[in-house]
Amino acid sequence: MTLPRLDSAGFVVIRAALGPTIHLRIAIRMLGGSAERMPAHGGGSWLEQIAWGVDSVMATARLAYVGQLLGAGMVIRQQLERWTENLAYNSGTFHRPGEDRADFIERVWSVAPKQSWRMPAETPNGRYPAFVSTRSPGRVFSDLSEFLHGRLYREAVAWDAVELLAPGRMGDSEVRSAYRLIAEGMALVVERLRACVGTYAVESGRAEMESMVWQLPNATPAGSKPPPSQMLYPLTPQTGLNPVVVADSLAVHSVFERILKGERPAGRVYRDDEMLDICFLEFRARAIAGALRAFSQEKEKVGRLDFDYLLFRENHYILSSEIAALASRWEQGEIADGLAISASALRSGFWLWLEDDDRAMSMLRTVLEQVARVRTWRTKPEKARRLEASPATMPRDWLEAAGLRRLAALNRALGEMAHLRADGSWSGARDLLAELQHPESRIEDYLHTGRGHALSWMSLILAKEAVAVIGRHSAVLARSMGEIVSWFDVDEPGRDREYQRFLDFAWTLRRADIIKKDRSGPAFRRAQLRKLFGEPPVPFRPAVLIGDPEVGM
Incomplete structure (x- = not known):
């Protein structure tokens, strides 16, 4: 595969926000962090949770580098939620009944030092535009949410899904604004990760490392050029797992390990931009190694690897995404927006699923909402206008209006x-x-195939709706598109029966509980107590607020 050669001010802010992760990743390894942990896996220890946060910021940058801004926005919004919970726990800030999520985040972050982060206007390596985060944390969260729901920076999503990352459009206002929003989210998350790494260092008897972490600038200018494109590819045998890329990843991993030992592989100290790329490529090398281990384990379990089936699924998802993007090009307004958003979200979902990343399902939620939105506009435009105008509209409202309530x-x-x-x-x-x-x-192993099953059905549902939209313009072309995606070929009624059977069975589980069982830390326990007993009369206040520059950690 190929990716357009992109190089712009959008990457300047992404790389600046990513810069401090160089030292965070090195510090985590020096404190005992794993050299092999799959980036998408949180791990059981507190240090591995912090490491997962750092890797998640890098995962955000990876999607931003390839123009998948919607996916980048989803990953960093989740991280902002997660590390806000950390700050809330440490500052004794409680969620009030009925409080809007953005308001809660704003209130939690009000206890932290009010600092904006700025890229210096001039550095020894050249001139960079000054960048000051003007949005508050709550506003960053709400803007990310608006972006993910298709109400902000729609042209930035169309640039990815419909215009295939046309280099000439990267400087457009909405594209630049989307990159800046994502960078602001990254900067907030990195700020909390610095506090967590510093605290862990003190508790581990490494106080000198805490000083190193807090002496880092809030942003490190690192140019505008992305890492080598082959290290950004999806992890399929033909692209991100081909032998050349795997060999490159092993070489980069070796360089990183030598740096940790105090060596200078290049015979000199690396520049900031070089070191950032080395750390990023080490992050990708661990993802590649993890995928290869998973394939090896599967081969031991079933006796063979069916790469043809993986390729079939990849082609299915690509076709669904591209057909939706094509339909978007022929439409306008909300239908065009919804199809473009769905196409981009499905692609990011597939890329994340390949890395065993649960956040792939987050992208499918966006696909489901937007498909229902498009279908409502196509079949019930007056109802769609009312839903669009109401600030209280939820994804389930679109499903109800679109006749997809069986997917509740x-x-x-x-x-x-x-x-x-x-x-x-x-x-x-x-x-x-x-x-x-x-x-x-x-x-037999169905408990481990639920996410892939959801991905395939959402790809089908998106393709069916995109073909229906194309049918508004040409019945002949819609039929041809339906034949390309054999899942819903109109000449195969058995396929439609299978689809209807899925919808009917899904409806039988509409009241199934989601059992809360994977959050066991103190923040979760306290959240449960608040639900039972309400707000405590005297909020918990730690002796030292994490991040307070006057009293330290």
Whole structure:
């Protein structure tokens, strides 16, 4: 595969926000962090949770580098939620009944030092535009949410899905604004991760490392050129796992390990931009190694690897995304926006799924909402206008209006995984996704195939709606598109019966519970107590607020 050669001011702010992760990643390894942990996996220890946060910021940058701004926005919004919970716990800030999520985030961050982060206008490596975060944390969260729901920076999504990252459009106002929004979210998350790494260093008897972490600038200018494109590819055998890329990843991993030992592989100290790329490529090398281990384990379990089936699924998802993008090009307004958003979200969902990343399901929630939105505009435009005008409209309202209420259980499972909160349960949502597989279609290991099953059905549902939209312009072309995607070929009624059977079975699980079982830390326990007993009379206040520059950690 190929990616356009992109190089612009959008990458300047992404790389500046990413810059401090160089030292955070090195510090985590020096404190005992794993050299092999799959980036998408949180791990069981507190240090590995922090490491997962750093890797998540890098995952955000990876999607931003390839223009998948919607996916980048989803990952960093979840991280902002997760590390806000950390700050809330440490500052004794409680969620009030009925409080808007953005208001809660704003209130939590009000206890932290009010600092804006700025890229210096001039550095030894050249001139960079000054960048000051003008949005408050609550505003960053709400703007990210508006972006993910298709109400902000729609042209930035169309640039990815419809215009295929046309280099000449990267400087457009909405594209630049979307990059800046994502960078602001990254900067907030990195600020909390610095506090967590510093605290862990003190508790581990490494106070000198805490000083190093807090002496870092809030942003490190690192140019505008992205890492080598082959290290950004999706992890399929033909692209991100081909032998050349795997060999490159091993070489970069070796360089990083030598740096940790105090060596200078290049015979000199690396520049900031070089070191940032080395750390980023080490992050990708761990993802590649993890994927190869997973393939090896699967081969041991089943005796062979069916790459042809993986390629079939990849082609299915690509076709669904591209047909939706094509339909978007021929439409306008909300239908065009919804199809473009769905196309971009499905692609990011597939890329994340390849890395065993639960956040793939977050992207499918966006696909489901936007498909229902498009279908409502296509079949009930007056109802769609009312829903669009109401600030209280939820994804379930679009499903109801679109005649997709049988997908209520799927919407709840995906919605649970669209956010990351102290009282949430991704494992419970994964269990529900597994149960949504029809009993007659389940394999013995069906508990581990629920996410892939959801991805395939959402690809089908998107393709069906995109073909219906194309049918508004040409019945002949719609039929041809339907034949390309054999899942819903109109000449195969058995396929439609299978689709209807899935919808009917999903409806039987509409009241299934999502069992809360994977949050066991102190923040979760306190959240449960608040639900039972309400707000404590005297809020908990730690002796030292994390991040207070006057009293330290």
